[in-house]
Amino acid sequence: MKLRIGELARRTGLTVRTLRHYDEIGLLTPGERTDSEHRLYSEADLRTLQQIQSLKAIGLPLGQIRTVLQTPGHDPQRVIGEHIRVLEEELERQRALLERLKRLDVRGASWPDLLEVIRMSEKVDRMLETARRVGVEPKFDDEQKRYLEERRVAVGEARIKEVEEAWPRLMDEVLREMEAGTSAMDPRVLELARRWRDLVAEFTGGRQDIGGALNESYQRNMPPEMQAMWSYIGEAMKVLDVPEA
Amino acid sequence: MKLRIGELARRTGLTVRTLRHYDEIGLLTPGERTDSEHRLYSEADLRTLQQIQSLKAIGLPLGQIRTVLQTPGHDPQRVIGEHIRVLEEELERQRALLERLKRLDVRGASWPDLLEVIRMSEKVDRMLETARRVGVEPKFDDEQKRYLEERRVAVGEARIKEVEEAWPRLMDEVLREMEAGTSAMDPRVLELARRWRDLVAEFTGGRQDIGGALNESYQRNMPPEMQAMWSYIGEAMKVLDVPEA
């Protein structure tokens, strides 16, 4: 009941080249050869190969498959669990990248513009990441916390997500104007300031004390690049308060 | 203002090796060399490199970056859009794989068991995939459709997702018992049949006519492997109806 390589390939759906590869890397070496060096696989080899296919199907790299099949002391839970964690991390990276890509405002942009947009987007991401790492959690008192919680419920999850996604988008645009050297008094920047103000208002519910706490905590811990943006848009917002000055 | 390779590396955060690599593949070739063949990069090269970094940051492969930077006729929208689609597909594959992995009932399984579980899981996935492709959509009449829609609302999205995830899990187990040759009358299989019945009931709301239509459409179009499972669990469900026979 010995199988030649072509027959084994047909039975498993793999290619002959793949089987030779598995032999090369020591993953599945046929115990026997004919006098003319043709590989002869046993039924046991077939079973082993099916196990290999199973493990490959869950994305385990061949090296690890070899290890787990050849050293008996491996705990399935641990191996699978570890693998799941690896995949989850990978997935999260992919997801974040895709989200940033979708956020890009590509409509009608030329290549040079587009490249600028991408750079800004990365910068914003790095800034937000730094902010998260350093921790800019504002200190609200209990009453303020209750109030914010009520607002979350009132506004609804869907809108909250929308707002959270709108933030980096807006910051992209602000950063772009800033780096382009546009004056904070420019109508375009004023429009951005208006959107900025509205987003903040939507979060704070218009309460000045909460906005103040927010502002202060950010100012204290924020990375320098973010500070520059903060004061830039702050300039513009000041002008908003005196509409026809 | 010519930069040597090390200086350029420092300014961009890339490694010297990377820059040499970009030269090798023709992505960024310095226009000049010293008499001793040392690379000399211009300011324009620096800018190009920054563009390369931008495009690399959104995950574009180097080959494509070269193409878009060297042939002027490329529309950003199309390139980015295409890239997004590629990433989405990739993400979906990863997500599906991870979901299947998490679905596996690994608790306390030995390696041989585990490999069986994985095989069943793949089989179920293939069956469901085939079913989707062939299209097993049952033909409900308008009244039945309205009824099902009402039930969806009544039951709630969260529970619906739970049920949808529970299905393949249950099928894994059924298939395993079946392939292990367990009798359909075995208590373990009866328990599975109970769960099966309950899941169906949760979908149909207990209405016999809907269950019948469902059953019939599946029986007609289902892949043969699935038919076997269907009649296997059907056997067990018959026994459920006569509790103390």
Place this chain on the structure above:
DNA sequence: CTTGACCCTCACGTAACGTCCGGTTTTACC
């Protein structure tokens, strides 16, 4: 004139094979 920092060109390794090549061996048919 030497030392250290910087630069150069090979060239192998990575993951999992696909593809092509030139050369045997087996199998089927006459």
Place this chain on the structure above:
DNA sequence: GGTAAAACCGGACGTTACGTGAGGGTCAAG
């Protein structure tokens, strides 16, 4: 028994984006 097709063999390059040496020039400072 001869021949031709089918199957098999090992070798080697290609894929992606570099990391990591090996072995050897170049250049400024001391």
